[in-house]
Amino acid sequence: MIIGVPQEIKRDEYRVAMLPVGVEELVRAGCQVVLQAGAGLGSGIADHEYLKQGAELVASAEEVYRRADLIVKVKEPQPEEWPLVRAGQAIFTYFHFAADRPLTDAMLAADAACIAYETLRDKNGRLPLLTPMSEVAGRMSIQEGAKFLERPQQGRGILLGGVPGVAPAHITILGGGVVGANAARIAAGFAADVAILDINMDRLRYLADIMPPNVNVLYSDRHTVREQLVRADLVVGSVLIPGARAPMLVEREDLRLMKNRSVIIDVAIDQGGCVATSQPTTHSDPIHIVDDIVHYGVTNMPGAVGRTSTFALCNVTLPWVLLLAGQGVEAAAKSAPIASALNIFAGEVVNRAVAKTFGLPYSTRFES
Numbered sequence: 001m002i003i004g005v006p007q008e009i010k011r012d013e014y015r016v017a018m019l020p021v022g023v024e025e026l027v028r029a030g031c032q033v034v035l036q037a038g039a040g041l042g043s044g045i046a047d048h049e050y051l052k053q054g055a056e057l058v059a060s061a062e063e064v065y066r067r068a069d070l071i072v073k074v075k076e077p078q079p080e081e082w083p084l085v086r087a088g089q090a091i092f093t094y095f096h097f098a099a100d101r102p103l104t105d106a107m108l109a110a111d112a113a114c115i116a117y118e119t120l121r122d123k124n125g126r127l128p129l130l131t132p133m134s135e136v137a138g139r140m141s142i143q144e145g146a147k148f149l150e151r152p153q154q155g156r157g158i159l160l161g162g163v164p165g166v167a168p169a170h171i172t173i174l175g176g177g178v179v180g181a182n183a184a185r186i187a188a189g190f191a192a193d194v195a196i197l198d199i200n201m202d203r204l205r206y207l208a209d210i211m212p213p214n215v216n217v218l219y220s221d222r223h224t225v226r227e228q229l230v231r232a233d234l235v236v237g238s239v240l241i242p243g244a245r246a247p248m249l250v251e252r253e254d255l256r257l258m259k260n261r262s263v264i265i266d267v268a269i270d271q272g273g274c275v276a277t278s279q280p281t282t283h284s285d286p287i288h289i290v291d292d293i294v295h296y297g298v299t300n301m302p303g304a305v306g307r308t309s310t311f312a313l314c315n316v317t318l319p320w321v322l323l324l325a326g327q328g329v330e331a332a333a334k335s336a337p338i339a340s341a342l343n344i345f346a347g348e349v350v351n352r353a354v355a356k357t358f359g360l361p362y363s364t365r366f367e368s
Contacts, residue, residue: 160190
């Protein structure tokens with residue numbers, strides 16, 4: 001099988017989907033790896049490191065897509081890449097279809113096999129390809145929140161940890177999953193006053209056991225969310241329903257409860273966002289202001305720390321790339337993890353959450 005790795009072209013995206021060790025392992029398995037020249041530079045990986053392991057470097061993404069049976073990426077194909085996708089070709093990447101109907105329609109029309117990192121579940125029901133980037137995004141949410149609370153960055157002029165005689169910032173984290181837990185740990189390290197909300201009592205009990213004393217765990221309902229919005233200097237939206245659009249937890253009218261120039265970091269923006277007034281932004285233009293509230297909605301947060309993120313991502317994706325390369329999509333989909341990762345196949349939606357989001361027909365062809 002020919003594996004293709006194009007350079008990422010999403011704005012401010014510096015990750016690459018394969019490390020040199022991945023090339024070595026695929027070549028050892030009898031595959032050919034075609035990689036676009038310069039694909040690894042944003043993560044500090046030079047072309048010669050790939051060449052040394054047996055990759056073939058080509059000049060253009062067009063050639064990568066033309067030759068490869070399996071495309072391995074980091075972010076969803078951008079509109080200029082859609083015409084390059086061939087019928088029968090497999091693409092393994094983060095898709096987040098539920099937040100992007102045009103992308104969904106384009107991949108259906110392409111008759112491609114779309115295998116989404118974010119919906120792959122292992123035998124224990126975990127999301128191993130989403131977890132490392134959620135860890136990065138959760139930690140970054142506090143780093144970015146601290147920055148945009150500074151007055152020159154349009155925030156309230158708040159230091160997260162305060163100083164003796166001055167109270168620390170209050171941080172509200174909506175969702176106690178991987179993103180939320182990582183955000184809470186970093187926020188606690190800043191000595192902020194932290195509240196983390198979730199609807200899963202077992203998860204809240206677990207978080208209560210492992211979090212430091214300045215993190216309070218609260219059951220999430222509309223009343224508690226509104227009470228927290230009144231107090232919050234920084235809100236982190238970190239809720240997730242795998243494959244589906246994020247639930248809307250903060251409505252437009254709720255903004256009037258918040259302090260002027262408080263900050264919302266909506267990490268859920270990849271899945272449509274959990275704040276009604278959020279909109280996708282970029283690292284070079286990361287914020288917009290609605291009703292005097294600073295909104296940060298960067299859709300590829302881990303891309304800013306490309307080297308860390310690339311190594312963290314490729315550590316977990318390589319075994320699945322090897323499986324797909326060795327067996328092909330349909331044979332590999334006999335395993336539950338690959339079946340759960342398939343979102344679109346040969347012009348059909350095969351992920352129930354995506355089909356429900358858009359009211360599209362759902363195919364059960366990969367259900368066991």
